[in-house]
Amino acid sequence: MAKRDYYDVLGVTRGASDDEIKRAYRQKAKALHPDRNKDNPASEAQFKEVSEAYDALKDPQKKAAYDRFGHAAFENGGGGFHRGGGNPHDFASAFSDVFDDLFGDFMGQRSRAGQRASRGSDLRYNLRLSLEEAYRGRQATITVPSSVACDVCNGTGAEGGAEPIACPTCAGMGKVRAQQGFFTVERTCPTCSGRGQIIKNPCTSCAGAGRVRKDRTLSVNIPAGVETGTRIRLAGEGEAGLRGGPSGDLYIFIEVEQHPIFERDGQNLYCRIPVSITTAALGGEIEAPTLDGGRTRVKVPAGVQSGKQLRLRSKGMPALRGTGAGDLYIELAVETPVNLSQRQKELLREFEGEARDNHPEGQDFFSRVKSFWEGVKGA
Amino acid sequence: MTVHYTEAEVVARVDGLTVARLRSFTAARCVRPVEREGRQTFAEPEVARLRLLCELAGDFDLDEEGAAMVLSLVDQIHGLRQELRTLADAVAGEPEEVRRRIAQRAAGTRFPE
Numbered sequence: 001m002a003k004r005d006y007y008d009v010l011g012v013t014r015g016a017s018d019d020e021i022k023r024a025y026r027q028k029a030k031a032l033h034p035d036r037n038k039d040n041p042a043s044e045a046q047f048k049e050v051s052e053a054y055d056a057l058k059d060p061q062k063k064a065a066y067d068r069f070g071h072a073a074f075e076n077g078g079g080g081f082h083r084g085g086g087n088p089h090d091f092a093s094a095f096s097d098v099f100d101d102l103f104g105d106f107m108g109q110r111s112r113a114g115q116r117a118s119r120g121s122d123l124r125y126n127l128r129l130s131l132e133e134a135y136r137g138r139q140a141t142i143t144v145p146s147s148v149a150c151d152v153c154n155g156t157g158a159e160g161g162a163e164p165i166a167c168p169t170c171a172g173m174g175k176v177r178a179q180q181g182f183f184t185v186e187r188t189c190p191t192c193s194g195r196g197q198i199i200k201n202p203c204t205s206c207a208g209a210g211r212v213r214k215d216r217t218l219s220v221n222i223p224a225g226v227e228t229g230t231r232i233r234l235a236g237e238g239e240a241g242l243r244g245g246p247s248g249d250l251y252i253f254i255e256v257e258q259h260p261i262f263e264r265d266g267q268n269l270y271c272r273i274p275v276s277i278t279t280a281a282l283g284g285e286i287e288a289p290t291l292d293g294g295r296t297r298v299k300v301p302a303g304v305q306s307g308k309q310l311r312l313r314s315k316g317m318p319a320l321r322g323t324g325a326g327d328l329y330i331e332l333a334v335e336t337p338v339n340l341s342q343r344q345k346e347l348l349r350e351f352e353g354e355a356r357d358n359h360p361e362g363q364d365f366f367s368r369v370k371s372f373w374e375g376v377k378g379a
Numbered sequence: 380m381t382v383h384y385t386e387a388e389v390v391a392r393v394d395g396l397t398v399a400r401l402r403s404f405t406a407a408r409c410v411r412p413v414e415r416e417g418r419q420t421f422a423e424p425e426v427a428r429l430r431l432l433c434e435l436a437g438d439f440d441l442d443e444e445g446a447a448m449v450l451s452l453v454d455q456i457h458g459l460r461q462e463l464r465t466l467a468d469a470v471a472g473e474p475e476e477v478r479r480r481i482a483q484r485a486a487g488t489r490f491p492e
Contacts, residue, residue, distance in 0.1 A: 177411065182424050183457040184411070 006053035006066060014067070018058070025054040034260065035272070051258060055228055062229070120147065120211075120239035120248035127252050129222065131259040135291045135317055137224035144218060144250060147211040147239040153203035155240065157210035164199045167192035211240040220252060225320035227264070230254040262291055267326025269316045274335040280304050288330050290315050298330055305361060306334040383413060383420035392426060395433035400443060404432055407447045 007014050010024040028050045030036075037043035056062045123146055129138070149155035158164055166172035170189035174196035177184050188194040202208030218237060226232075231251055238248025256264070263270040275286055283302030287295050290312075298310055309329045316326025340348070357363070390396050404410055405419075410428050412419040421429070428450065435446040470481055 177408070179411070179422075179424060180457070182427055184428075184454050185458040185461065186454075 004049065005070075006056050009049050009053040010057065021054070021057050025050060025058075029054075029263065033263075033272075048258065059229065118242045118245045120241040120245065122248040123238040123250045125250060125252050126255060127220075127222070128255045128257060129226070130257050131262060131264060132291060132293075133222070134226050134254070134256045135224060137226075138222050140220045140222050142218055142220055142252070144216050144237070145213065146216055146250075147209075148214045148216065149240045150203060150206035150210055150212050152205035153210060155210045156199075157203055157206060157208040157242075158199045159201035159203050162199075162201065164197035167196055167198045170196065172196045210242055218250075222252075222254070223321055225267070225318040225322075226254045226256070227266075227317075227320075228254060228256045230320065261289060262328075264317060267317045267319060269326065269328045270331060271328065272331045272333055274333045275300060275304075277334055277337065280306075280332070280334040288312070288328075290328065291317075300332065304332055304334075306332060308332045381422050383415055383422055384426060385418055385420055389421050389426055389429060393430050393433055395437050396429055400433075401429065403443050404429060404447065407443070409447045409450055 007016070010016075010021060010028060012020055012024045016024070029047065032043045032047040032050060034044050034047060037047075056066050123144060125142055125144055127140060127142065150157070153159065154161045156163065167174070167189055169191035170176050174189055174192065174194040175186045176189050177186050189196070192198050199208045203210070206212045216237075218234070220232070220234065222232070231253055234250040234252065236247045237250035240247050261271055269291060271288065273286060273288060278284075279286065279300055281303065283304075284300050285297050286300055288298045289295055296312065296315070298312070300310075309331050312328040312330065314325045315328035318325045337344070384392065386398060386401060390398055390401060401410075405412055409432060410421060410425040412421050412425070414420070432443075432446045432450055435441050435449050436443065439445075439449075441449065470478055473481075
C-alpha cells in the first residue's frame with residue numbers, strides 16, 4: 001500500500017506552522033494512543049504512522065527534505081552511501097565526477113588515476129532501541145556484513161602481495177583519449193576500468209579485488225539520550241578500501257521504539273495517569289512511574305481537572321553528551337467510576353443534591369452556551 | 380587520405396605558433412602527434428586545435444596553460460553533451476510514466492520551492 005502523505009496523516013496543510021503541526025500531532029497521538037484503544041488493533045499502526053509523520057515534520061531539515069522529495073527523502077535503505085566508489089545503479093553518481101573531470105587536469109592530478117587505492121564505502125546500520133535503552137545508554141554488539149582487506153594478498157589484490165603495474169593501455173592515466181574531429185574526448189580506460197593499474201596475477205582468494213566479504217562483530221557504546229535519527233559515526237569501521245586504500249566509516253542510525261507508558265518530545269517525557277474522582281476532588285497522592293524503573297510519589301492538589309499536567313523536574317531524558325535532563329510531565333486523567341454499588345449511587349445522588357458551585361468549568365461553559373443561544377435568537 | 384604535417388610545417392601554417400609553444404601544447408596533451416617515419420606529425424584537426432590555442436592566447440592574452448585549460452573545457456563540454464544525448468536517448472526509451480516522473484524530479488531539482 002502506498003505510504004500516506006505525512007501532512008495528510010497529521011491532518012494539516014503543507015503550509016502549517018511548527019505549532020500547528022505539534023498541536024495536530026498531540027491531538028492525534030492522544031486519540032490513537034494504544035492505552036486508549038485496547039479494543040482497536042488498527043490504532044497502534046495509526047499511532048506509529050502519526051509518530052513517524054511528526055518525527056519527520058518537527059525537524060526543520062527533515063521537513064525541508066520531505067517537502068522537496070517526499071518519502072524518497074528517507075529511503076536510504078540499508079546498503080551504504082557508496083562515497084567515492086560510485087554505485088553503477090545510482091542515477092546521480094553517473095555525474096558525480098563531473099567536477100573532477102572538468103578541473104582534474106589543472107589541479108595536479110588525474111581523477112581516475114587517483115582511484116588506484118580508493119577509500120572504502122561508508123556503511124549504514126539501523127539500530128532499534130527501547131526508550132529505556134535510550135534513557136540509560138547501552139553497549140550494543142552489532143554484526144556488520146562488510147568487506148575487509150584480503151589476508152592472502154594484504155589487500156593489494158595481486159598474487160603473493162605483488163604490487164600492481166601501470167595499465168599499458170592508458171599508461172596509468174585511467175583514461176584514454178579519442179579524437180572526434182576537432183574535439184578530443186576522454187573515456188574511462190577499458191583495460192583497467194579507470195584505475196590506472198592492472199594486476200598481472202590476481203590473488204585467487206579475492207579475485208584481485210584486494211578485499212573479501214566478511215561479517216564483523218563490533219561493540220558499540222550508545223550514549224544515553226539518543227533519539228530517533230541520532231547518527232553515530234565509527235571512523236574506519238566501514239568497508240575496507242580498494243587495494244590498500246583507507247576504510248570507509250560506519251554510521252549507526254538510531255531508531256527509538258514507542259513506549260507503552262511514556263511519550264517523548266525532545267528531552268521531555270509525558271505520562272498519562274488516571275486518578276479517581278475522589279482524589280481529584282479532595283487531593284491526595286499518586287504513585288508515578290519513572291523511566292529509570294523507579295516510582296515517585298506525586299501530590300495531587302484538591303480540585304484538579306482532567307488534563308492537568310504536573311511537572312517532575314529532571315525526570316525526563318538525559319541530554320545527549322551533555323549534562324542535565326528534561327522533565328517528566330504527569331498528565332492527570334480523572335476517571336469516572338463504573339460498576340457502582342447501590343450504596344455508592346445513593347452517596348453520589350446525595351452529593352449531587354448538596355452540590356453548590358462545585359463545577360466552575362461546567363458553570364462557565366453553560367453560561368457561555370446560554371449567551372450563544374441568546375445571540376443566535378437576537379440575530 | 381589524412382594529411383599530416385611536420386613540426387616545421389605546422390609552425391609555418393599557424394600564426395603565433397613557435398616550436399617551443401608547439402612542444403609545450405603537446406606536453407600538455409592539447410594535441411596528439413603521430414609518429415611517421417621517425418618524425419612527429421600532426422593531422423589537420425590537430426592543426427585546427429593549435430590554431431585555436433594560439434588565437435586564445437593572442438586574443439585573450441592567455442598564457443599556454445590558460446589556453447590549454449580553455450581548450451580542455453571546450454572538449455569536455457563536447458563530451459558532456461554526448462553523455463547527455465546518451466542519457467536522453469536512454470530516457471526516451473522508457474515508458475511515458477517514467478519519463479514524466481524524471482521530468483518532474485528534474486524540474487523540482489532545478490526550481491526548488
